[in-house]
Amino acid sequence: MDAHAVTGLPAEPDALLHAVLRANDGTDNARLREVMGSLLRHLHAFAREVGLNYRELEQGLDFLVRIGQATGPKKHEGILLADILGLATLVCLMDARDSLAEGGTEPALIGPFWRDQQPLRANGSRIACANTPGAPLRVNGRVLSLDGRPLAGARVETWQASPKGLYENQDPEQPQMNLRGRFETDADGRFWFDSVRPAGYPVPIDGPCGELLAAQGRHPMRPAHLHFLVVAVGHKVLATQFFDAEDPHAMDDVVFGAVGSLLRRFEPDGEGGFRLDVELRLEPGETRVPHCPLP
Template identity: 55%
Template sequence: MNIVTTPESVLQITLQAMERTPDPRLRSVMAALTRHLHAFVREVELTEDEFERALEFLVAIGQASGETKNEVVLAADLLGVSTLVALQNNQDPQGESPAALLGPFWRANAPFCDGGESIARSETPGVPLEVAGTVRDTAGRPVADATLDVWQASPVGLYENQDPAQQDMNLRGRFRTDAEGRFHFRSVRPAGYPVPTDGPCGDLLRAQLRHPNRPAHLHFMVSKPGHKVLVTQVFADDDENLESDPVFGVTRRLIGRFEPQQGGGHATLQYDFVLEPGEMKFPRPPIP
């Protein structure tokens, strides 16, 4: 009889209940997840109080998500899962650009801009930044008419949806590459910023004695029909938190040279991207 008799018997009965799942991938993933969850509970000898606190944490990250942040995505980031998924699915065997986690602040449908235009739409004091580069395919050919979706935090470390002083869609924009695959735009140099700490994820960081400060970076999403969508970030090479990013997003190839110009009056970033062939499938926006 499939009746639970011991702690060890629960797993096999649970797996048997899932065997009728028609979707083979769902059946495989859920069986593996269940095995690992049960092994974790047994390994740490999870107490009833700890189990209750874990469930409260899961409920709380859902309740804390809204129009200004996605606490569920943030939890996946802080546990290194988002970066693991990005790296595992983007191994760049042919030299394509490394991927990075999407993060909790991407918004779809940023306004399209002309080449060389600034994405600073409202009063945004800071060091002017000029960004340029080329998009190529894995054979080294320029990719014309590719779309670069760019977003960043302000020089005070806030995305526009977090800051009522910033205009809607400030420091966000989309650009198309020219016939030679080139792009360029203007902005202000971003600052590092703390991930949101006013919710359950902040409580977790404090309990682990971890700081919340991400190194300064620009987000890029590069797309063109016939190519896999590249979601990545480029980090400032002089940021003190490169080796302690709380969401583990920094990889060596994603560190860009933010070059000071004219005594620090402005800075430049030159960075190229390589797209791999594949389906142009966009992620789901974590916030409206």
């Protein structure tokens, strides 16, 4: 050893982790300190477990950079990554554990296609424009508290892909805000609207998330579904989806969202159309509306 060298940290992983955790101890925000401490421990353990080399680290960092570069006004690649890793569904289920224990509706991902300022429509309106193809669908819904009390005046937002498997902001052939709507529940907590039966569709695969799915040998398909976001004063906001149980990918959703009772049969109405009846049970608590990813 060079006689003039100054001894630094011991050159071994445990000492390095200890130093990194000690640096994190100065974080003023207690929750950030807790989250970062756990992240650091797991991150170092992961690198040691898989024997990560520096070339692989560079590839991983480049992947994260490209996730950001692929995000824009019409696609949020970061949300998509959390979705296809099952992380977003896991967090949704953990957030709702108390509600689910008392019979609350299972949550599902908001996803990257919810738009701000979806049009307010009267109950009974049609959210599909006149030239939208597809079998007619009537949706009858009711918003309730966990104890079964109807929630009047609740805001219910809904959005769906067309039978072509595209949301309107992805498809220049669809009018603005097609297959989207915002409704208000009546005195009995009910809302209803007409649409068309949705189709399953692939998540975007033109970015880094598509590369990851291909490398894993996974398909990119989501089963047909309708999104709902329910906002009622004095209750936690519920974001969920109802899935077509007859879709070929009903049991292997690429984002792992078709959980619990969210798989439903779209019942024939005897006139060539279908009917979907949904009940949305909300947990009491702070009414915190999530950030909308798209204008």
